[in-house]
Amino acid sequence: MERCDTDMMMERPLGLFRAGGRVEPSLVLASGVALVVVLPILFVMVSIFADTRDIWGHLRENLLAGLLFNTAVLSAGVLALTALFGVWAAYLTALCEFPGRRFFSWALLLPLSIPTYVMAFVYTGLLDYSGPVATFLRQHVPTVAPFMPPIRSTGGVILVLALALYPYVFLLAAGGFASQGERVLEASRSMGLSRRRLFFRVMLPMARPFIFGGLILVLMETLADFGAVAVFNYDTFTTAIYKAWFGFFSIDAASQLASLLVVMALGVLTAEGWSRRRMRYFRGRDGRRAKRIPLSRRQALGAHLFLGGLFSVAFVIPMIQLFAWVGEAWREEWHLGYGELLGNSLALAGAGAFLTLSAALILAFAGRKLTGRFMAILSRISLLGYALPGTVLAVGMVRVLTGIDHMATGLFAVLGVAISGPFLQGTVWVMPVAYMVRFLSVGFNAVSSSLGRVSPSMDEAARTLGVSGFSLVRKIHLPLIQGGMVTGAILVFIDIMKEMPLTLMTRPFGWDTLAVKIFELTSEGEWERAAIPAVALVVAGLIPVGILVWQKERTNR
Amino acid sequence: MKIILSALCAVMVTLTGLSQAFSEELVVYSARKEHLIKPLFDAYEKKTGVTIKYITGKAPVLLERLKSEGAQTPADLLMTVDAGNLWHAAREGVLQPVSSSVLAANIPASLRDPENRWFGLSRRARTLVYSTERVSPSELSSYENLADPAWKGRLALRTSKKVYNQSLVAMLIAEHGETKTEAIIKGWVSNLAAPPFSSDTKALEAIIAGQGDVAVVNTYYFGRLQKKTPGLPLAIFWPNQSTGGVHVNVSGAGVTAHSKHPDAAKALLEWLSGPEAQNLFADANMEYPVNPSVKPHDFVAAWGEFKGSDLGLEKAGELQSDAIRLMDRAGYK
Numbered sequence: 001m002e003r004c005d006t007d008m009m010m011e012r013p014l015g016l017f018r019a020g021g022r023v024e025p026s027l028v029l030a031s032g033v034a035l036v037v038v039l040p041i042l043f044v045m046v047s048i049f050a051d052t053r054d055i056w057g058h059l060r061e062n063l064l065a066g067l068l069f070n071t072a073v074l075s076a077g078v079l080a081l082t083a084l085f086g087v088w089a090a091y092l093t094a095l096c097e098f099p100g101r102r103f104f105s106w107a108l109l110l111p112l113s114i115p116t117y118v119m120a121f122v123y124t125g126l127l128d129y130s131g132p133v134a135t136f137l138r139q140h141v142p143t144v145a146p147f148m149p150p151i152r153s154t155g156g157v158i159l160v161l162a163l164a165l166y167p168y169v170f171l172l173a174a175g176g177f178a179s180q181g182e183r184v185l186e187a188s189r190s191m192g193l194s195r196r197r198l199f200f201r202v203m204l205p206m207a208r209p210f211i212f213g214g215l216i217l218v219l220m221e222t223l224a225d226f227g228a229v230a231v232f233n234y235d236t237f238t239t240a241i242y243k244a245w246f247g248f249f250s251i252d253a254a255s256q257l258a259s260l261l262v263v264m265a266l267g268v269l270t271a272e273g274w275s276r277r278r279m280r281y282f283r284g285r286d287g288r289r290a291k292r293i294p295l296s297r298r299q300a301l302g303a304h305l306f307l308g309g310l311f312s313v314a315f316v317i318p319m320i321q322l323f324a325w326v327g328e329a330w331r332e333e334w335h336l337g338y339g340e341l342l343g344n345s346l347a348l349a350g351a352g353a354f355l356t357l358s359a360a361l362i363l364a365f366a367g368r369k370l371t372g373r374f375m376a377i378l379s380r381i382s383l384l385g386y387a388l389p390g391t392v393l394a395v396g397m398v399r400v401l402t403g404i405d406h407m408a409t410g411l412f413a414v415l416g417v418a419i420s421g422p423f424l425q426g427t428v429w430v431m432p433v434a435y436m437v438r439f440l441s442v443g444f445n446a447v448s449s450s451l452g453r454v455s456p457s458m459d460e461a462a463r464t465l466g467v468s469g470f471s472l473v474r475k476i477h478l479p480l481i482q483g484g485m486v487t488g489a490i491l492v493f494i495d496i497m498k499e500m501p502l503t504l505m506t507r508p509f510g511w512d513t514l515a516v517k518i519f520e521l522t523s524e525g526e527w528e529r530a531a532i533p534a535v536a537l538v539v540a541g542l543i544p545v546g547i548l549v550w551q552k553e554r555t556n557r
Numbered sequence: 558m559k560i561i562l563s564a565l566c567a568v569m570v571t572l573t574g575l576s577q578a579f580s581e582e583l584v585v586y587s588a589r590k591e592h593l594i595k596p597l598f599d600a601y602e603k604k605t606g607v608t609i610k611y612i613t614g615k616a617p618v619l620l621e622r623l624k625s626e627g628a629q630t631p632a633d634l635l636m637t638v639d640a641g642n643l644w645h646a647a648r649e650g651v652l653q654p655v656s657s658s659v660l661a662a663n664i665p666a667s668l669r670d671p672e673n674r675w676f677g678l679s680r681r682a683r684t685l686v687y688s689t690e691r692v693s694p695s696e697l698s699s700y701e702n703l704a705d706p707a708w709k710g711r712l713a714l715r716t717s718k719k720v721y722n723q724s725l726v727a728m729l730i731a732e733h734g735e736t737k738t739e740a741i742i743k744g745w746v747s748n749l750a751a752p753p754f755s756s757d758t759k760a761l762e763a764i765i766a767g768q769g770d771v772a773v774v775n776t777y778y779f780g781r782l783q784k785k786t787p788g789l790p791l792a793i794f795w796p797n798q799s800t801g802g803v804h805v806n807v808s809g810a811g812v813t814a815h816s817k818h819p820d821a822a823k824a825l826l827e828w829l830s831g832p833e834a835q836n837l838f839a840d841a842n843m844e845y846p847v848n849p850s851v852k853p854h855d856f857v858a859a860w861g862e863f864k865g866s867d868l869g870l871e872k873a874g875e876l877q878s879d880a881i882r883l884m885d886r887a888g889y890k
Contacts, residue, residue, distance in 0.1 A: 058882055058885070062882075062885040062886055063885055124755075124759075128759070128762075128763075129751065129763060129766055129768040130759070130762035130763050130765060130766035130768060134766075135766060138767075150751075152751075152752055230718075230755060231755050232755070233716045233718075233752060233753055233754065233755050233890060235890060239718070242718070243718065243881070245617055246615070246617045246718075246720070247718065247720075247723065247877070247878070247881045248878050248881065249617060249620075249645045249649075249878075251621055391615075391618060394618070395618075395621050395625075398621070398622055398625050398626075399625050402625045402626050402627070402629065405629055406627075406629065409629065425626065425629075426631065501618075504612075504613075504614045504615075504618070505614065505618065505622065507612065509584070509610040509611065509612055510610065512591070516613075520590045520591055520592070520613060521590075521592075523590070523615075524590055525756040525757060525758040525759075525778065527758075
């Protein structure tokens with residue numbers, strides 16, 4: 001592919017400096033972001049030197065092999081299912097035309113705002129032996145009842161996680177499909193490619209960075225998930241982390257296990273970067289978007305069956321169950337100031353999404369400008385916060401905050417002022433930063449795959465017109481990647497609303513959110529009452545999803 | 558630079574000063590959930606004018622937070638469920654001994670730390686609940702008996718990852734030693750009606766639906782179901798009445814080692830152990846008061862009297878790790 005802009009691409013060792021020895025400002029900013037992310041992770045990893053042979057011995061002897069096997073099966077299953085659901089649904093809604101397409105293009109995003117643990121308790125409640133479905137079958141069709149597969153099984157946990165996570169792939173893949181220019185597809189058609197081959201040889205490969213971006217999010221969510229697997233009592237690698245911590249009270253052993261997760265995530269990110277090291281994905285020069293392929297009536301029926309089925313199972317049925325529980329419990333629960341919880345959730349998610357997206361943009365632009373190996377490492381480590389279970393990251397975060405607080409107290413002592421008490425810990429200001437550390441990966445994936453579509457020849461053209469530096473970013477890049485930015489911001493926004501452990505650890509007194517409320521009630525086994533904050537969370541999630549749809553429709557027109 | 562620093566200093570001093578102006582304020586880190594503690598704190602505030610701020614979270618997470626905050630912690634009181642958690646907090650040095658004749662009089666010795674670093678505030682019994690349709694109480698006798706092949710395919714258990722089960726097994730180890738206890742747990746596992754459940758409530762629902770016949774649960778989970786649907790085909794059985802007694806655990810609290818208001822924290826603890834608060838505390842969750850002079854709620858008292866285990870609860874903490882290892886070896890998930 002074309003390589004241009006020799007000034008930019010000139011390979012210097014590490015690529016740290018501009019000509020003349022001046023430090024590149026975007027690199028300074030990107031290093032700042034990476035530092036903020038890496039500090040709490042390092043504070044988790046300091047534990048690797050602690051002596052925990054005792055616990056490791058036990059885990060190795062009795063559990064580890066099984067846990068790794070379970071984790072591998074779960075990851076593979078969830079990846080396969082989310083890829084199937086997400087890519088197929090994205091292809092149908094972005095590249096095909098049939099009645100109801102517009103409805104599905106936004107409706108299928110709605111499950112985004114159902115947290116995985118909520119999906120898990122809804123489906124175990126609905127389908128377990130004591131649930132309404134199995135009970136109905138036993139009472140009315142006893143011949144069929146014994147053949148109902150148990151929901152609390154490997155298949156069940158894979159399905160439930162896939163239902164909660166496929167929207168990540170769907171959203172990113174739909175963006176990838178939608179931004180494929182018409183010219184490429186025309187060219188491919190003129191070469192006589194059949195529709196099937198067009199899909200597998202052209203459309204799918206062109207959307208690959210988007211699809212992979214989504215699948216990486218899914219994989220990291222799956223690896224770090226604790227809430228959903230705990231509802232199923234399905235033991236994975238995170239189970240070992242929590243066992244070490246909550247059972248053996250060894251935060252050291254837990255941190256060591258979590259560090260392994262970080263290493264695994266680093267491996268995945270590196271492998272993904274390596275696998276597309278020689279590929280460039282640019283948008284065609286004409287702005288025309290691909291014409292949608294009209295479906296025949298039979299094909300449209302098939303599309304309806306698949307999309308309708310997916311929508312029902314991932315959203316309609318869980319919502320019916322949640323509302324049924326709300327009906328049972330609202331008298332007891334509906335007095336606790338849900339307005340305030342909702343307000344807190346929205347405020348935190350807004351501030352966190354803004355900060356996260358800003359950091360993602362810094363990283364993405366620095367990565368575009370600097371191609372040295374240092375930058376590659378920098379952007380990779382900046383994404384690791386997503387791979388740790390939230391609770392473990394929260395401990396790292398608290399260690400950093402208290403460390404800074406200790407230093408501040410020390411500083412005051414030197415200045416002769418004797419005051420103590422936390423300055424950062426327990427203030428609301430650190431929460432958006434904590435969310436940024438956790439969800440930078442989500443924002444970055446959306447932004448960087450869009451930015452990758454902007455051809456460097458565009459920059460070159462702009463420069464010849466005298467537009468460069470920050471105004472190049474502002475006038476050319478930002479408008480072009482607006483879609484990716486909105487996608488990223490909204491994914492992060494919804495992720496923050498669903499987030500629990502970091503919120504629990506870093507919130508100031510009395511700062512409860514909807515997710516915290518769900519935690520409090522579910523950890524007491526009060527599923528019905530927890531349905532109220534869960535429904536509120538989903539409804540609040542409709543706002544950003546609505547913005548997303550509006551924005552998509554506007555740009556796709 | 559100097560100007561910036563002193564300006565920063567001034568701001569910080571003002572902020573800290575502001576927060577210290579309201580010194581009649583206690584901070585509680587609580588693993589007991591908000592809806593169970595808030596009514597108590599509200600009552601205390603009304604009575605004494607002391608405001609109580611709190612955050613909730615999981616016990617080991619709060620403990621980790623206390624440890625990393627060290628001397629700077631704003632927390633005065635750590636409140637958790639399960640003696641195992643309290644024991645670990647004491648061992649990690651985040652709690653301080655409190656000598657109080659009120660607490661000594663209100664709380665039986667087996668329900669508090671021998672060194673007075675933590676105090677039980679409510680008692681919970683982990684007992685057997687059986688299906689009145691398929692089990693006659695004469696079949697039941699003890700936790701140990703549930704390992705008998707007669708219960709094959711009939712036992713419903715919660716996951717071994719829950720601290721309640723870890724404490725129960727720790728107490729069995731204290732009583733029988735490891736070898737015998739491991740045989741009992743293996744017996745339980747081979748009698749399971751379904752893979753272990755994620756909550757006591759789920760285990761009870763499985764019994765109602767007919768998936769299993771007997772479950773090991775904390776009484777208040779049974780109470781909640783009973784309150785919602787009176788006349789359930791379930792009943793409580795008090796096991797081990799002729800031997801060690803029912804496994805009893807506590808939720809409790811201790812004053813943090815670096816509390817800035819240890820006296821006010823002690824006063825709150827004393828109030829919580831007294832007659833006025835004990836009913837509120839226990840009844841909020843259908844538990845039993847620790848204070849022997851306070852009667853449990855009628856609804857709870859209707860389940861009958863029982864002999865509780867009087868093994869010191871610190872054993873639950875000491876043997877928790879052994880219990881987990883044992884359950885892992887026995888294949889109890």
